[in-house]
Every structure is written in structure tokens, then in C-alpha cells.
Amino acid sequence: MKNLIKAIKEARRVGVLTGAGISTLCGIPDFRGPQGLYKQKDAEKIFDIDWFDRDPSIYYRGCAELVYGLEKFTPGPVHKALVSMEKAGCLEGIATQNIDMLHQKAGSKNVYEVHGSPILHHCRWCADEKKFEEICEMLRRGGEGFIPRCKCGGAYKPDITFFGEALPEKAFTRAQALAISSDVFIVLGTSLSVFPAAGLPRLTLQAGGKVFIVNAQPTPLDDYAAARYDDLAAFAQAILEEFGE
Numbered sequence: 001m002k003n004l005i006k007a008i009k010e011a012r013r014v015g016v017l018t019g020a021g022i023s024t025l026c027g028i029p030d031f032r033g034p035q036g037l038y039k040q041k042d043a044e045k046i047f048d049i050d051w052f053d054r055d056p057s058i059y060y061r062g063c064a065e066l067v068y069g070l071e072k073f074t075p076g077p078v079h080k081a082l083v084s085m086e087k088a089g090c091l092e093g094i095a096t097q098n099i100d101m102l103h104q105k106a107g108s109k110n111v112y113e114v115h116g117s118p119i120l121h122h123c124r125w126c127a128d129e130k131k132f133e134e135i136c137e138m139l140r141r142g143g144e145g146f147i148p149r150c151k152c153g154g155a156y157k158p159d160i161t162f163f164g165e166a167l168p169e170k171a172f173t174r175a176q177a178l179a180i181s182s183d184v185f186i187v188l189g190t191s192l193s194v195f196p197a198a199g200l201p202r203l204t205l206q207a208g209g210k211v212f213i214v215n216a217q218p219t220p221l222d223d224y225a226a227a228r229y230d231d232l233a234a235f236a237q238a239i240l241e242e243f244g245e
């Protein structure tokens with residue numbers, strides 16, 4: 001990782017894109033890794049807006065652990081490493097596809113959640129708003145198979161971007177600005193297969209910056225990367241050794 005550390009130290013601006021892979025180190029399954037959620041039957045329906053409107057129980061059943069069990073999970077080594085880079089003044093911001101809120105829990109400040117977050121939920125019929133904790137409480141009281149519904153009868157949906165929905169404009173615009181302005185952009189734990197987020201490192205390349213990739217499986221941008229590594233834990237260790245806890 002020496003070349004990557006050297007590039008970070010010499011860079012004017014460093015940006016990061018994270019994906020579900022960094023949270024597998026905390027025990028949260030990813031989508032497309034060897035133990036990923038997509039190995040389950042009907043998993044592609046869980047975050048699909050048409051399926052949610054047809055049958056919200058598919059989402060609430062599929063995410064009982066992944067989203068509503070999140071308080072059990074704590075930030076892992078990559079989350080901590082990124083906090084140390086930010087504190088050292090060596091990280092401009094993090095664009096994340098993750099919906100687990102672990103970057104904020106770890107203490108990172110500039111986080112752009114390009115696929116939204118479950119921190120708020122809205123009723124699909126009347127847009128009434130509920131906080132994450134209120135939905136967790138409704139689910140706890142309702143028991144297995146319960147769907148949190150508004151007084152009007154509509155189901156509450158998290159502000160996570162489902163397939164078939166537009167990305168949150170402000171977060172994505174900021175993530176694009178980060179990618180374009182970074183002379184070093186580090187891609188961590190993502191298969192780079194969900195667009196438009198997967199296009200962010202391409203913006204860095206088009207603007208003349210360098211892209212570094214750390215991911216166990218190959219990605220479509222590997223041939224364009226300044227360097228690629230497999231091991232996220234080794235990345236975190238190298239960063240923490242360089243920039244401190």
C-alpha cells in the first residue's frame with residue numbers, strides 16, 4: 001500500500017467512494033460478495049420501488065436485520081481509518097452507497113449518502129414523516145410480519161433510494177463535485193455495478209485524477225486504476241498506521 005499512502009500525502013484533494021464491502025468487516029452482508037444478499041431468493045425485489053408498492057412486506061422482511069437491526073453493528077476498521085484521514089486533513093469527503101449510517105457513527109463529517117438513508121421514513125400515500133427510531137419502535141411493538149403504516153393506510157418507506165427511484169439530488173451533486181475535484185479518488189468495497197454511483201470514479205479519471213481501488217472481486221474500472229488491491233483490512237491497517245487512530 002506504499003504507493004497509495006504516498007499518493008494520498010502528495011494529493012491536493014482526496015475523495016473516497018465506499019460500498020457495502022467495507023461493512024462486511026462489521027458483520028453486515030453485502031449484495032454481490034460471496035456471502036452477499038443476492039444469493040437469497042427474490043433478493044432483488046427487496047429494494048425495488050414497484051415491489052415495495054405492491055407488497056411492502058418483502059422489504060420489511062428482507063431488512064429486519066440489515067436495516068432495523070443496525071443498532072447492533074458498530075463501525076469497522078475502514079470506517080475508523082477514514083475518520084483518521086479526515087482528522088489529519090487528508091480527506092475531503094466520502095461518497096457512500098451504504099445505507100447503514102456507520103460513517104456518521106464512526107465520526108466522519110463530510111459524508112454524502114448517494115443512495116439515501118433510513119434515518120427518515122415517509123408514507124407512500126400522504127408523505128407523513130417518521131424518524132428511524134419511531135419506525136423501529138413500531139416494528140418492535142408490531143412483531144413478526146408487521147408493516148409500519150400511517151394513519152391514512154399508506155406504508156412507511158425509508159428514504160433509501162430503491163431501484164426505480166431517482167438519487168437524492170443534493171447528496172449526488174456533492175458526490176459528483178467531490179469526484180471531479182479529487183486528484184486522488186479511492187474506491188473501497190464496491191463492485192461498481194450500480195449506476196449512476198458507479199460512474200463517480202469515471203468523473204475523476206475524465207478530470208485527470210487518479211483512481212485507486214480496494215475490493216476483493218474485480219471491478220469494471222480495474223484496468224483504469226493507478227493501482228488495485230484486494231484487502232480492505234490491510235488498507236485500514238496501513239492508513240491507521242500512517243495517520244493514527
Ligand code: CNA
Pocket residue numbers: 018019020021022023024025028029030031032033034036037097098099100101115189190191192193194214215216217230231232233
Ligand atoms: P456490492 O455490489 O455487494 O459489492 C460489494 C463488494 O465488496 C464486492 O465486490 C465484494 O467483493 C467486496 N467486498 C466485500 N467484503 C470485502 C472485504 N472484506 N474486503 C474486500 N472486498 C470486500 O455492493 P455495492 O456497495 O457495490 O452496491 C451498491 C448497493 C449495495 C447500494 O445500493 C447499497 O445500498 C447496497 N448495500 C448496502 C449495504 C450497507 O449499507 N452496508 C449492505 C448491502 C447492500
